[in-house]
Amino acid sequence: DIQMTQSASSLSASIGDRVTITCRASQSISNYLNWYQQKPGKAPRLLIHAAFRLHSGVPSRFSGSGSGTDFTLTISGLQPEDLATYYCQQSYTAPFTFGPGTNVDIK
Amino acid sequence: QLQLQESGPGLVKPSETLSLTCTVSGGSITINSYYWGWIRQSPGKGLEWIATIYHDGTTYYNPSLRSRVTMSVDTSENQFSLKLSSVTAADTAVYYCARDYYHSGGGSDYWGQGTLVTVSS
Numbered sequence: 001d002i003q004m005t006q007s008a009s010s011l012s013a014s015i016g017d018r019v020t021i022t023c024r025a026s027q028s029i030s031n032y033l034n035w036y037q038q039k040p041g042k043a044p045r046l047l048i049h050a051a052f053r054l055h056s057g058v059p060s061r062f063s064g065s066g067s068g069t070d071f072t073l074t075i076s077g078l079q080p081e082d083l084a085t086y087y088c089q090q091s092y093t094a095p096f097t098f099g100p101g102t103n104v105d106i107k
Numbered sequence: 108q109l110q111l112q113e114s115g116p117g118l119v120k121p122s123e124t125l126s127l128t129c130t131v132s133g134g135s136i137t138i139n140s141y142y143w144g145w146i147r148q149s150p151g152k153g154l155e156w157i158a159t160i161y162h163d164g165t166t167y168y169n170p171s172l173r174s175r176v177t178m179s180v181d182t183s184e185n186q187f188s189l190k191l192s193s194v195t196a197a198d199t200a201v202y203y204c205a206r207d208y209y210h211s212g213g214g215s216d217y218w219g220q221g222t223l224v225t226v227s228s
Contacts, residue, residue, distance in 0.1 A: 036214070043203055043205075049216075100153050101153050
């Protein structure tokens with residue numbers, strides 16, 4: 001199985017800050033990387049697919065980059081509604097594994 | 108607007124079989140290029156992909172669960188289902204159904220609200 005890791009389990013930031021969340025795959029997954037946002041008690045929401053493609057309806061302050069094994073999700077100007085846990089997922093090969101998540105809260 | 112809704116028992120006894128159904132509305136389950144799957148989340152834990160099915164019955168299973176999992180699709184009812192046998196407390200989780208397009212380089216773009224299944228006697 002491909003293992004997905006995220007560099008931080010949690011991070012604190014202020015409203016308006018630029019926030020960067022990183023994800024690493026245990027082997028190359030090309031650009032088969034998705035990012036999700038999950039708020040408490042809710043289903044995950046797809047933000048980014050194929051490493052950098054913004055999913056329909058997602059605000060443009062969210063962006064993704066990377067390829068191979070290292071990937072980044074950036075929130076340019078953190079908003080109160082962005083408080084959530086963010087997960088990466090590889091869709092390169094089954095089983096389609098997720099990272100452990102990064103919880104973003106307000107400093 | 109596509110909607111997915113999970114249904115099934117919220118309590119299952121150890122060693123029994125967990126059975127869930129996902130009903131799709133607002134769109135057809137036979138749409139080309141999209142698959143339908145199950146993902147679970149244990150209390151306070153991360154996400155685990157379980158299995159995915161295409162409307163022609165092609166399935167992909169997580170090897171860690173493969174011996175206990177069966178997925179099926181009913182195109183006439185616009186539904187797909189999950190069966191997980193020989194459950195233990197470790198299978199207690201919120202189970203989500205979702206539409207996915209992993210095979211086209213995408214992710215899971217529509218999700219059900221999730222249903223909590225507790226394994227307990």
